[in-house]
Amino acid sequence: MAGPTPQQLIVVAVVFCLLLTVLSPSSSSVTRMFSNRHGHGERGITDRVVTLLPHGHTFVEMGANDGVNSNSNWLESIGWTGLCIEAGPSNYKLLEKNRPKCTNINAVVSNKESSTxxxxxxxxxxxxxxxxxxxxxxxxxxxxxxxxxxxxxxxxEVRTSTLSKIFKEQSYTSIDYFSLDVEGAELAILNLYPFEEVPVRVWTIESNKLDRNELVTFMEKKGYWCEHHYDNVNTICGSKVHL
Structure with a gap:
């Protein structure tokens, strides 16, 4: 199945903005909502995500850091729910404090259950x-x-776990949005991801430390189209089947 055309994306974006206008008491509320969104995570990433997923509601953020500088923070504030995975113990303590609504997991994703x-x-x-x-x-x-x-x-000493195990523990069978930012280890994680078991509709992948051609080739084989975000840091990939 082909990816969305530019015309389709424009229509979705217009519909989404109209819905915000209807649901908000004033146009200033809409402006304030978008301004607040840009205070967290990569500017513009969440705009693109909600354009592609106007009815999305589940996320996983791997490399969640302190939970504030986060691609999922604003989504959570408008009703999305999900998992925040962070390996660093100090950042994880901040994550628990800053994102109490998120299901927070202190673990290193691996191909086995162990510790490292x-x-x-x-x-x-x-x-x-x-x-x-x-x-x-x-x-x-x-x-x-x-x-x-x-x-x-x-x-x-930090727990290592497979993504399959984490998703099974949390009863996840599909994910609307997955944010992946693990400082250059993104392709290693993608190679461990259970694509058939737990499909993802939209990914944002920090790719400025990767061979982007290799990344795009890998994701296309998994059934995604990809575009490099204008920030020159992230690549956004959407499912050819589930969008």
Whole structure:
């Protein structure tokens, strides 16, 4: 099945805006709603998602961070529900505080049920380099820390789980929107995703650290059309079957 034509997308966008106008007491309310949305996550991503999914209601955000700078935060505020998955223990504590309505899960997605070590730099230049210990060799970790004056770090033991297990625990059989932002490991996660078991209608995938041709080829084989978002950071993929 072909993806939506530009004319179809324009019609959906117009209908959605008209519905907002009808449901809001004034045009200023509509403006305020869109302004609030752009205060969270990647600007424009949620606009595109609700255009493609005007009746959507379920999301999964993997790499949910603190839950505030989040692609799902605004969606939750208008009635969507879903899962927020975050591996980093410190970010997970903030996520629980900031997003109490979300089903929050502290786990590393893997191909097996087990545990792994998550190395966390609480502050400083290496804060953004927190991640799985196994992603680097000991020599690579030593070199990285020497280059940054050996900042303090904490090694946490974190649960690993398959997505199939997580979805089964939460009784998820389909998902409207999946936001995937795991700092360069997106293709590895997609290779673990149970596409037939739990179909997703729309994905946003952080792709600025990926080979985008490889990503698009992979997603097309899974039955999606893809477009690169104007922010040059994310790729949006929609199901050819479920949209």
């Amino acid at each position: 070590i998550f190395r966390e730099f609480p502050s400083g230049d290496l804060y953004g380099h927190s991640g799985l210990h196994d992603f680097r060799t000991d020599a690579e970790w030593d070199k990285l820390m020497r280059e940054h004056n050996s900042p303090p770090f904490v090694d946490h």
